[in-house]
Amino acid sequence: MIDHIGIKVADFERAKAFYDRAMEPLGASLLMMVPPEYTDGVKVGGYGRDRPVFWLTEGAPAGEPKHVAFTANTREEVDAFHKAALEAGGRDNGAPGPRPHYHADYYGAFVFDPDGNNVEAVCHRPA
Template sequence: MLDHVGILVADWNKAKAFYDAAFAPLGITLLNEVPVEFTGGVKVGGYGKEGPDFWLTEATETGPGRHYAFRTETRADVDAFYTAALAAGGTDNGAPGLREHYHPTYYGAFVIDPDGNNIEAVCHAPG
């Protein structure tokens, strides 16, 4: 249904460092940085596996509270994301574990990024 999404970040370098580290266990990397000549001097970049699906745009007003969940293949990927995101400066918002109230096989972990967004890794595969 969605082709891509984006969030606003207050500090491009801090956000980039966070997402580079948090996404590394999931195989997600920064695939595209839009030249500042085309953005009016604003730093913009897209993360993904095959194409840029999750975009960061540097801005003065970020508006925390958004939620984004990234699907993983294994529960170990969820655990690795959580560990990497915390080490990169994220804040715990729900340790890795089953969330059976959502679905019997829903295994997820939640981290608040440096701009206040709730970032999740989730695996739907059975244990």
């Protein structure tokens, strides 16, 4: 149902460094930077696996921090995402593990990104 989503980040280069590391275990990477002539010089970049679906835009984040969950294909990817995100400067917000209160096969991990957004990797497949 959702085609793509974006968030504003206070320090684009710091956020890019974080997401470059955190997305790698999920098989995602920065796929596109919008040319500055289309953004009035604001840095805008899109992450994804086969097309950009998660966008970072340079600027003051508006309102409360956001929650974004990324699909992992395996529980091992969730574990690797959490480890990479912490190594990239994220703060732990929930170690990898089952979350049966969501559903029986829900396995997720949560971190706060450099702007305080709650970023999650989740696998819905049975163990």
